[in-house]
Amino acid sequence: MKLLPKTDEFPELVPGDVNLDFVLDTKDLLIVQDWLLGIGSLPVWQNADLDQDGKITIFDLTAMKQLLLSES
Ligand SMILES: [Ca+2]
Numbered sequence: 001m002k003l004l005p006k007t008d009e010f011p012e013l014v015p016g017d018v019n020l021d022f023v024l025d026t027k028d029l030l031i032v033q034d035w036l037l038g039i040g041s042l043p044v045w046q047n048a049d050l051d052q053d054g055k056i057t058i059f060d061l062t063a064m065k066q067l068l069l070s071e072s
């Protein structure tokens with residue numbers, strides 16, 4: 001039986017944190033915004049899929065904005 005890795009080796013993913021610096025800030029917002037415009041890349045789009053429908057849309061961007069506003 002394979003042992004599961006300790007959870008502290010996997011820091012909690014921050015929802016909306018697409019550049020993986022463990023904070024959600026305007027940089028993440030811009031990455032997703034650019035990606036929706038067809039600019040740049042989104043390596044960990046799963047993190048930006050806040051409404052969890054399996055794709056990145058304007059709704060996820062809006063959710064990120066709201067999350068960002070609620071945290072600041
Ligand atoms: Ca980030």
Ligand SMILES: [Ca+2]
Pocket residue numbers: 048049050051052053054055056057059060
């Ligand atoms: Ca989504």
